[in-house]
Amino acid sequence: xxxxxxxxxxxxxxxxxxxxxxxxxxxxxxxxxxxxxxxxxxxxxxxxxxxxxxxxxxxxxxxxxxxxxxxxxxxxxxxxxxxxxxxxxxxxxxxxxxxxxxxxxxxxxxxxxxxxxxxxxxxxxxxxxxxxxxxxxxxxxxxxxxxxxxxxxxxxxxxxxxxxxxxxxxxxxxxxxxxxxxxxxxxxxxxxxxxxxxxxxxxxxxxxxxxxxxxxxxxxxxxxxxxxxxxxxxxxxxxxxxxxxxxxxxxxxxxxxxxxxxxxxxxxxxxxxxxxxxxxxxxxxxxxxxxxxxxxxxxxxxxxxxxxxxxxxxxxxxxxxxxxxxxxxxxxxxxxxxxxxxxxxxxxxxxxxxxxxxxxxxxxxxxxxxxxxxxxxxxxxxxxxxxxxxxxxxxxxxxxxxxxxxxxxxxxxxxxxxxxxxxxxxxxxxxxxxxxxxxxxxxxxxxxxxxxxxxxxxxxxxxxxxxxxxxxxxxxxxxxxxxxxxxxxxxxxxxxxx
Amino acid sequence: xxxxxxxxxxxxxxxxxxxxxxxxxxxxxxxxxxxxxxxxxxxxxxxxxxxxxxxxxxxxxxxxxxxxxxxxxxxxxxxxxxxxxxxxxxxxxxxxxxxxxxxxxxxxxxxxxxxxxxxxxxxxxxxxxxxxxxxxxxxxxxxxxxxxxxxxxxxxxxxxxxxxxxxxxxxxxxxxxxxxxxxxxxxxxxxxxxxxxxxxxxxxxxxxxxxxxxxxxxxxxxxxxxxxxxxxxxxxxxxxxxxxxxxxxxxxxxxxxxxxxxxxxxxxxxxxxxxxxxxxxxxxxxxxxxxxxxxxxxxxxxxxxxxxxxxxxxxxxxxxxxxxxxxxxxxxxxxxxxxxxxxxxxxxxxxxxxxxxxxxxxxxxxxxxxxxxxxxxxxxxxxxxxxxxxxxxxxxxxxxxxxxxxxxxxxxxxxxxxxxxxxxxxxxxxxxxxxxxxxxxxxxxxxxxxxxxxxxxxxxxxxxxxxxxxxxxxxxxxxxxxxxxxxxxxxxxxxxxxx
Numbered sequence: 001x002x003x004x005x006x007x008x009x010x011x012x013x014x015x016x017x018x019x020x021x022x023x024x025x026x027x028x029x030x031x032x033x034x035x036x037x038x039x040x041x042x043x044x045x046x047x048x049x050x051x052x053x054x055x056x057x058x059x060x061x062x063x064x065x066x067x068x069x070x071x072x073x074x075x076x077x078x079x080x081x082x083x084x085x086x087x088x089x090x091x092x093x094x095x096x097x098x099x100x101x102x103x104x105x106x107x108x109x110x111x112x113x114x115x116x117x118x119x120x121x122x123x124x125x126x127x128x129x130x131x132x133x134x135x136x137x138x139x140x141x142x143x144x145x146x147x148x149x150x151x152x153x154x155x156x157x158x159x160x161x162x163x164x165x166x167x168x169x170x171x172x173x174x175x176x177x178x179x180x181x182x183x184x185x186x187x188x189x190x191x192x193x194x195x196x197x198x199x200x201x202x203x204x205x206x207x208x209x210x211x212x213x214x215x216x217x218x219x220x221x222x223x224x225x226x227x228x229x230x231x232x233x234x235x236x237x238x239x240x241x242x243x244x245x246x247x248x249x250x251x252x253x254x255x256x257x258x259x260x261x262x263x264x265x266x267x268x269x270x271x272x273x274x275x276x277x278x279x280x281x282x283x284x285x286x287x288x289x290x291x292x293x294x295x296x297x298x299x300x301x302x303x304x305x306x307x308x309x310x311x312x313x314x315x316x317x318x319x320x321x322x323x324x325x326x327x328x329x330x331x332x333x334x335x336x337x338x339x340x341x342x343x344x345x346x347x348x349x350x351x352x353x354x355x356x357x358x359x360x361x362x363x364x365x366x367x368x369x370x371x372x373x374x375x376x377x378x379x380x381x382x383x384x385x386x387x388x389x390x391x392x393x394x395x396x397x398x399x400x401x402x403x404x405x406x407x408x409x410x411x412x413x414x415x416x417x418x419x420x421x422x423x424x425x426x427x428x429x430x431x432x433x434x435x436x437x438x439x440x441x442x443x444x445x446x447x448x449x450x451x452x453x454x455x456x457x458x459x460x461x462x463x464x465x466x467x468x469x470x471x472x473x474x475x476x477x478x479x480x481x482x483x484x485x486x487x488x489x490x491x492x493x494x495x496x497x498x
Numbered sequence: 499x500x501x502x503x504x505x506x507x508x509x510x511x512x513x514x515x516x517x518x519x520x521x522x523x524x525x526x527x528x529x530x531x532x533x534x535x536x537x538x539x540x541x542x543x544x545x546x547x548x549x550x551x552x553x554x555x556x557x558x559x560x561x562x563x564x565x566x567x568x569x570x571x572x573x574x575x576x577x578x579x580x581x582x583x584x585x586x587x588x589x590x591x592x593x594x595x596x597x598x599x600x601x602x603x604x605x606x607x608x609x610x611x612x613x614x615x616x617x618x619x620x621x622x623x624x625x626x627x628x629x630x631x632x633x634x635x636x637x638x639x640x641x642x643x644x645x646x647x648x649x650x651x652x653x654x655x656x657x658x659x660x661x662x663x664x665x666x667x668x669x670x671x672x673x674x675x676x677x678x679x680x681x682x683x684x685x686x687x688x689x690x691x692x693x694x695x696x697x698x699x700x701x702x703x704x705x706x707x708x709x710x711x712x713x714x715x716x717x718x719x720x721x722x723x724x725x726x727x728x729x730x731x732x733x734x735x736x737x738x739x740x741x742x743x744x745x746x747x748x749x750x751x752x753x754x755x756x757x758x759x760x761x762x763x764x765x766x767x768x769x770x771x772x773x774x775x776x777x778x779x780x781x782x783x784x785x786x787x788x789x790x791x792x793x794x795x796x797x798x799x800x801x802x803x804x805x806x807x808x809x810x811x812x813x814x815x816x817x818x819x820x821x822x823x824x825x826x827x828x829x830x831x832x833x834x835x836x837x838x839x840x841x842x843x844x845x846x847x848x849x850x851x852x853x854x855x856x857x858x859x860x861x862x863x864x865x866x867x868x869x870x871x872x873x874x875x876x877x878x879x880x881x882x883x884x885x886x887x888x889x890x891x892x893x894x895x896x897x898x899x900x901x902x903x904x905x906x907x908x909x910x911x912x913x914x915x916x917x918x919x920x921x922x923x924x925x926x927x928x929x930x931x932x933x934x935x936x937x938x939x940x941x942x943x944x945x946x947x948x949x950x951x952x953x954x955x956x957x958x959x960x961x962x963x964x965x966x967x968x969x970x971x972x973x974x975x976x977x978x979x980x981x982x983x984x985x986x987x988x989x990x991x992x993x994x995x996x997x
Binding site for chain 2: 048051052053054055056057058059060087089091093096097098099158159161292294295296299300301302
C-alpha cells in the first residue's frame with residue numbers, strides 16, 4: 001500500500017533548499033568579450049579565452065558584477081567588500097579549461113531573504129525564505145549526444161559540442177534550508193522561484209526564460225519523521241525548468257521519499273532528474289562519495305572588491321519591489337485579483353502600465369493587450385509587443401475614447417497595424433476607416449433611408465420608437481459601418497420629431 | 499657590425515643604414531644553420547615571417563618613418579609564448595603542430611616595435627625543469643661546453659644568445675627559468691616584477707608565479723627589450739596599471755655611490771660551489787669599489803621557499819594543464835570511433851605529457867585534495883606571505899638584495915635527470931623572488947676557477963622598482979668588463995662553424 005501526498009505529509013515534514021541558476025543578460029561573456037546571444041550558429045561566439053586555449057586569460061565582466069550586486073541588494077543581502085573566484089576542477093568535454101571559474105568560499109553576496117506568499121487553505125500565508133549566498137560563475141558549453149536512445153553520454157555514438165554558452169555569466173542563488181512549510185512545501189518552492197523571477201525581471205539582469213534555460217532551479221528536499229527533530233538525507237533534483245515543474249518535482253519527491261522510508265529503505269544522497277511527462281524524478285549521479293573539486297583561489301583574477309560608494313549608488317537604482325508594485329497598480333487601476341493575476345502571468349504588466357502612462361484607460365489597455373493582441377500573438381508564437389507597439393495601442397484607445405473609432409473599427413485598425421500597413425493613422429486613411437461623424441453626410445443617408453422606407457418612418461413619427469431600428473440599420477449599411485450608431489439614432493429621431 | 503655585437507650596437511648600425519634588417523636576420527639564420535645542430539636552441543624557425551617583418555622595417559626606414567629603438571633587431575622567442583600561425587609546443591608532444599590563432603601580448607608588442615622574431619626556442623616541457631632536458635624534442639646544449647646543460651626551463655633562449663644565434667630573447671620565469679639559464683650561459687636575464695609584463699598568451703605553468711622577461715647579452719640590451727614588452731595589459735587581470743620604471747635610463751647611469759646593497763645570508767654556504775661563492779665575493783668587492791654600502795641581511799623564511807614552491811607551482815599546474823585533453827587542439831590518441839571521450843583523454847595525457855610534468859600534476863592534484871588542502875596548499879601560501887615579509891624587512895634597510903643566481907655552474911647533461919630533488923635545488927636562490935612577486939636579474943660575474951664556466955650574480959629589487967636592479971647591474975657589468983678587458987662570452991670556446 002503506497003502513500004499518496006496527503007498521507008505522506010501527515011507522517012513526514014519536508015525541508016526544502018533551493019538553488020537557482022540565472023544566466024545574466026550581459027552583452028558579453030563573464031571573462032571575455034564574446035557575444036551572448038541565444039540561438040546563434042554553434043561555436044560562432046567563441047574566442048581563445050572561452051575556448052580555454054593555451055595562454056588565454058580571463059578578465060571579469062564589470063557589468064556581471066554590477067548585476068550580481070543588484071541581485072544581492074534586491075534580496076536584502078550584505079555585499080562582501082572582498083570576494084574571490086576559485087577554480088572548481090573536474091574533467092568534462094563541454095568545459096574548455098576542465099575547471100569552472102566560480103566563486104566558492106568567498107561569494108559576493110550573503111545572508112539575505114525573500115518573502116513569498118501562497119494561497120493556503122485559510123487564506124494568504126506568508127513565508128520568509130532566507131538566502132544563504134549569491135555567487136557568480138561561468139556557464140559550461142553544451143553537449144549534444146547523438147545516437148543511443150537516451151540522449152545521454154552513455155550509449156551515444158558521438159557527441160557534438162557547442163561552446164557558445166561556455167563562459168556566459170551565471171549567478172547562483174542559494175537558500176538556507178527552508179523549514180516548517182509542512183504540506184505547503186511544493187507551493188512555497190514554486191512561489192519562491194516565481195517571486196525570484198519577478199525580482200530578476202524587474203532588475204533587468206536576466207531574460208529569466210525557464211524554457212530556454214536562462215533560469216534553472218535545483219530543488220533539494222529531505223523528509224524527517226514528524227516529531228523526530230532530525231533532518232533527513234536530501235535529494236537534489238536538477239535543472240527543473242518551469243514553475244509548475246518546481247511544484248511537481250517537490251510533490252513527487254515527498255511521495256517518493258516517504259514511500260521509501262515507509263518500507264524501511266534509506267534515502268540515497270544523489271542528484272535526480274525531473275521527468276516532465278510523469279512528474280517523477282529518476283536518479284542521476286550519486287553524491288555518496290563526495291566529488292573532490294580541488295577548489296583553490298583563481299590565480300588569474302584579482303579579488304572582487306566593490307567600492308562601498310558604488311554599492312550605495314546601485315542601491316539607489318533599485319526598482320520598486322515587484323510585489324509592492326503589483327499591489328499599488330491593482331489599487332490604482334481597481335483590477336480584480338483574478339485579472340491582475342492574468343496580467344502578471346501573461347507578463348504584460350509592464351506593457352499595460354506603459355500604455356496607461358500614455359493616457360489610456362487601464363481597463364481598455366488591459367483588455368486590448370490581453371484580448372485581441374495576445375490572441376494573435378499566441379497564434380503566431382511571438383510576444384504581443386512584437387506585433388504592435390504600446391504607442392499604437394494607446395493611440396487606438398484614444399481614438400475610441402474620442403469617438404473617432406468604434407470598437408469594431410478599432411479592431412480593424414489593430415489588425416492593419418499588425419499586418420504591417422503602418423501606424424494606426426496610416427491604416428485609417430488607407431482603409432478609409434474613420435467614423436462618419438459629419439452630420440450633413442449622415443443626414444443625407446438618413447433622408448435616403450426615410451425615402452426608401454416611408455411606412456417605417458411614419459410609424460416612428462407616430463411614436464413607435466423601436467421601429468427606428470430598421471432605419472438605423474439602413475443608414476449603417478449605407479455608410480459601410482463607419483457611422484456611430486448612437487449618433488445616427490440621435491439624428492434620426494430628432495429628424496422625425498421624436 | 500658583427501653578430502657578436504650587442505643589440506644596442508645592431509640597432510645603431512640599422513639606424514645608420516650600415517646594414518639592413520633583412521641582412522641582419524639572414525646573418526643570424528646563417529649562424530643558426532652553422533651551430534644549431536650542436537646547440538639545439540631552436541625548435542622552429544619562422545624564416546618567412548621574420549624576413550617579411552625585416553623587409554617591412556627596412557621599407558619604413560627607407561621611407562624615413564620614425565621607428566622604435568630596436569626596430570629590425572632579431573629575437574628568439576621561448577616556445578611558451580603564442581605567436582599567431584607559428585607552432586607553439588611548450589616543449590611538449592601534447593602541442594606538437596598546434597598553431598595558435600592569436601598573438602600573445604608580448605608578441606604583439608615585439609611586432610609593433612619592429613623586432614624580428616627568428617623562431618621559437620627550446621625549453622623544458624611546459625617550463626618545468628632547470629636543464630632543458632625535459633623537452634620532448636631533445637635537450638639544448640650549453641655553448642660553453644656542449645656536454646653540459648644550458649639551464650632551464652628557458653635553456654634555448656639563453657643558449658641562443660651565448661651561441662650568437664640571436665642578440666635578444668624572451669624567456670619566462672616561474673622559479674628561475676630566465677635567471678638560472680642566464681647564469682650558466684654567461685648571459686643576462688631579467689624576471690620583472692610580477693604583473694610588469696602581460697601574461698596574456700604565455701601558456702601557464704603556475705599563474706601566480708609565471709612572468710615573462712627579457713634575455714640579452716648586456717644589461718642595457720635587456721633594459722631596451724624590457725621597455726618594449728612591459729606595461730599594463732587589460733587582457734591580463736594581474737598586470738599592474740602603473741607606469742613602467744625607466745629601466746633604460748637606470749641601465750645607462752652606472753652610478754651606485756651610496757646605495758645600500760644587502761647580501762642575503764641564507765643564499766650562501768652549504769650546497770654552493772666554491773668557485774661560485776668566490777666569483778660572487780669578487781663582484782661584491784667591485785660594488786664596494788663603486789661606492790656601495792654592503793649590508794648582510796637575514797631572511798629566515800627563505801629556508802622554506804623551495805618546499806612551498808613545490809606545492810604552489812604543481813597545484814596551479816595541475817589545474818592549468820587540465821585543458822590539454824585532446825578535445826579542441828593538440829595531440830589526440832586513441833580516437834578510433836569506439837573509445838569514449840574519457841578514455842581518449844586518458845590515453846592522450848598518458849602519451850602527451852613527459853615524466854616531470856606528470857610528476858608535478860600528480861603532486862599538485864594531491865596537494866589540492868580535500869583533507870590535504872590546508873596542510874599543503876594552505877600552508878605553502880602562508881610561507882609565501884612570510885617570504886614577502888622577509889623581503890619587506892630587508893628592503894627597509896637596503897635598496898637591492900644580492901646573491902649568487904644558482905648554487906653551481908652548468909652541470910653535465912644527464913647528471914641530475916634521475917634525481918628530481920637535486921635538480922630542484924638548482925633554483926634555491928631564484929625561487930624566493932617569484933614567491934614574493936618582486937624583480938630579479940642575473941648577470942655574469944666571472945668564471946668559476948674549478949671548471950672555467952660562467953657564474954651568475956643575482957640582483958633583487960622591490961616590486962615595481964625594477965629600475966634599481968638595472969642600475970646596479972649596469973654599474974657592475976661596466977666594472978667587470980673593464981676588469982676582464984672583454985665580454986665574458988669572448989672567453990667561451992668557439993663553436994664549430996661559428997662566425
